[in-house]
Amino acid sequence: MATYSTNQFKSGLKIMLDGEPYTIVENEFVKPGKGQAFNRVKVRNLKTGKVIDRTFKSGDSVEAADVLETQMQYLYTDGEFYHFMAPESFEQHAAPAAAVGDNAKWLKEQELCSVTLYNGAPLSVEPPPHVTLKVVQTDPGLKGDTSSGGSKPATLETGAVVQVPLFIQEGEVLKVDTRTGEYISRAKD
Amino acid sequence: MGAAGGADWRPAASREALRRRAARLASIRAFFAERAVTEVETPVLAAAGVTDAQLDGFPVPAADSRWLQTSPEYAMKRLLAAGFGDCYQITRAFRAGERGRRHNPEFSLLEWYRVGFDHHRLMAEVAALVAEVLGPGTTATLSYAEAFRRAGLPDPLTAPTARLAAAAEDHHGALTAPLERDELLDLLFGTMVQAALPARCFVTEFPASQAALARLSPADPRVAERFELFAEGIELANGFHELTDPEEQRARFAADTARRRAAGRPTPAIDGRLLAALESGLPPCAGVALGLDRLFMLAEGADSVDAVMAFPWERA
Numbered sequence: 001m002a003t004y005s006t007n008q009f010k011s012g013l014k015i016m017l018d019g020e021p022y023t024i025v026e027n028e029f030v031k032p033g034k035g036q037a038f039n040r041v042k043v044r045n046l047k048t049g050k051v052i053d054r055t056f057k058s059g060d061s062v063e064a065a066d067v068l069e070t071q072m073q074y075l076y077t078d079g080e081f082y083h084f085m086a087p088e089s090f091e092q093h094a095a096p097a098a099a100v101g102d103n104a105k106w107l108k109e110q111e112l113c114s115v116t117l118y119n120g121a122p123l124s125v126e127p128p129p130h131v132t133l134k135v136v137q138t139d140p141g142l143k144g145d146t147s148s149g150g151s152k153p154a155t156l157e158t159g160a161v162v163q164v165p166l167f168i169q170e171g172e173v174l175k176v177d178t179r180t181g182e183y184i185s186r187a188k189d
Numbered sequence: 190m191g192a193a194g195g196a197d198w199r200p201a202a203s204r205e206a207l208r209r210r211a212a213r214l215a216s217i218r219a220f221f222a223e224r225a226v227t228e229v230e231t232p233v234l235a236a237a238g239v240t241d242a243q244l245d246g247f248p249v250p251a252a253d254s255r256w257l258q259t260s261p262e263y264a265m266k267r268l269l270a271a272g273f274g275d276c277y278q279i280t281r282a283f284r285a286g287e288r289g290r291r292h293n294p295e296f297s298l299l300e301w302y303r304v305g306f307d308h309h310r311l312m313a314e315v316a317a318l319v320a321e322v323l324g325p326g327t328t329a330t331l332s333y334a335e336a337f338r339r340a341g342l343p344d345p346l347t348a349p350t351a352r353l354a355a356a357a358e359d360h361h362g363a364l365t366a367p368l369e370r371d372e373l374l375d376l377l378f379g380t381m382v383q384a385a386l387p388a389r390c391f392v393t394e395f396p397a398s399q400a401a402l403a404r405l406s407p408a409d410p411r412v413a414e415r416f417e418l419f420a421e422g423i424e425l426a427n428g429f430h431e432l433t434d435p436e437e438q439r440a441r442f443a444a445d446t447a448r449r450r451a452a453g454r455p456t457p458a459i460d461g462r463l464l465a466a467l468e469s470g471l472p473p474c475a476g477v478a479l480g481l482d483r484l485f486m487l488a489e490g491a492d493s494v495d496a497v498m499a500f501p502w503e504r505a
Contacts (some may be wrong), residue, residue: 007286029289033417033427035243035375055247055361055376057368058286075265
């Protein structure tokens, strides 16, 4: 099993702690001039997202987490699992609903998502930062009203609900930011 | 990393910060000129390394192998033993593996020695020099034990090691490996005690186990006549009322070497020339080493030594 020494620590490095995979968020080297050096790190649990602090004696080694970030195409959901395919190998992976979480509402078939594999199984799924989705339901607004600044909810084809300007109609295709859940623009054809 | 980045040929510090650095170096030289302390230069590449348990030097594989100095301490003490008198040096020092916001493996050190001074007299001079660079301000003095008390920690001299370990776990969570007593003290000091110190503060009377090259206190041999200066919780200087006894020095070198061997670290030969100098007679004196990059970082109000260095480690 690969290991990392504390002097290789930097943000983004994936390590195992207490049998769980973590990513280093922050690493600080602390050393009294004549004394023992330590690395104080903030790490995020890749399964739960929880951030904790840990202190290591400098020079110690930790096990590397067998974590791989890949781009995969979203295929479909059977209700329990979300199925993805690696575009080059055509290998398929089933992510449990827990790994997808709230991001399920942005998943559109054929879209490339960022899938984090841990021991070869999907651990988390990130949709692309921007997606284009069709409006399946919204109340009729005022046609041509582009200046009032008002907004209304619109339900998109994946089930996500976003606030859109009043002039948006059912059937239109929108560009949405998945990180903020905000409407960006109408999609250009 | 490195060459592929494209912009890393450029200095890390701004041109203005580097110009102010030059002006500050000039003011430090003026400070010592006023006091008739002589600037000296000693070898950066020496035949002997250091045996300090927690310092790693850079070995240089020359025909007769050499070490890049971790400080000019040994060479300057040889000058003192030869009767040179008060002296200071502004030089580069090298410590392998030390890289962080406040560490660069190659750094600038100001080291000076005052014959006939004890550590208290030297502390007053250190405070005056720092005031020249950081501006006037009062400098408090706390003993190592008082500094622990201020941080709400057990007494570092008398508390059982298990209590120190429990205090460390309260703050840091489970330790990843059991730590020895001095390692626990270093962890508590470096994280909790430093953060609770007054704005500018000397810490004195370090435990005898951390005496380094300081004499033990005649009044309380559990502590050493060693001091460190902190500004805004950042360690700036380390000074000693110097140990002049060659036998005790030899014993400490041997003990340090044994600790290094036990920890699997390289064990450089003990510096026989320093021991010979001590045997011929080191005059009673006090000496201090001050990290210039950190001092200039604080003067700039910056949070990293990179802000005052032309080319830190990754750009060197």
